[in-house]
Amino acid sequence: MSPPYKLEHSFEKRRVEGEKIRRKFPERIPVIIERANKSNIKELEKKKYLVPSELTVRQFSQIIRQRLDLHSDDKLYFFVNGVIPSSSGTMGSLYKEQHEEDSFLFITYSDSNESEKFNAKDLQSK
Template sequence: MTSGEKYQENVNGKEDMDNYSEGSRRSTVDSVFIPFKTKKTFNQRLTESKNIKSRFPNKIPIIVERYSKEKNLPLLDKTKYLVPQELTLSQFVLILRNRMEIKSEQTIYLLINNKSMVTMSSTVSQIYEVDKDPDGFLYMTYASQEMFGV
């Protein structure tokens, strides 16, 4: 299966928000986590985001990583997400919660670009326009506790 075919898989008839690049899945038992920005050079990330945006102009490329000091929430099985522009942050958090299979009483905090928290009713498109990285990706960090002073 090619990377492009992965987009087309979906039980709901919509494009899948699964990985859009080979090698973006990781084992939940990884003992050493390497951030996406460390794995690839700026130019590699920029090229990848431009390719994604040209192939899927109505989608937002998002990188979601666990806060480095997080101990309570599991690692997600992937870091790359391709989501519809109109998806709200609260809807995206629900997707993340389902992927982590965590209890409803567990709280998830999201930090955008390691600097800000945003309103849950904001669309990913609104967040992307304000907070996208120069490499073209939107970066989110998740944790079970507030990460002020990171």
């Protein structure tokens, strides 16, 4: 498992990049999505996504499901700051409520709906 994005890239580097992305693409949401350590789902090849703000969380979930080659009966849960976001909400509204100071929205995915709060330790290798 690759190291968490926050450990690979300093806050300052993320902040500069996030602000640059938001200036260049104001209608897009910079997302970092990472697998939870306790998850049995494979790791995505790519962690960083730039998604339309009007895309719903459900639609983004479908994109990630395709990238992970999940079957319709396979479970996939998203967590933002330890909470499962509403699937009917837009990525733009989720970003407004939950983005970090570096201008990125961090999402953790798992095959379990455990309500524990995920943090950098949970993303580290077993």
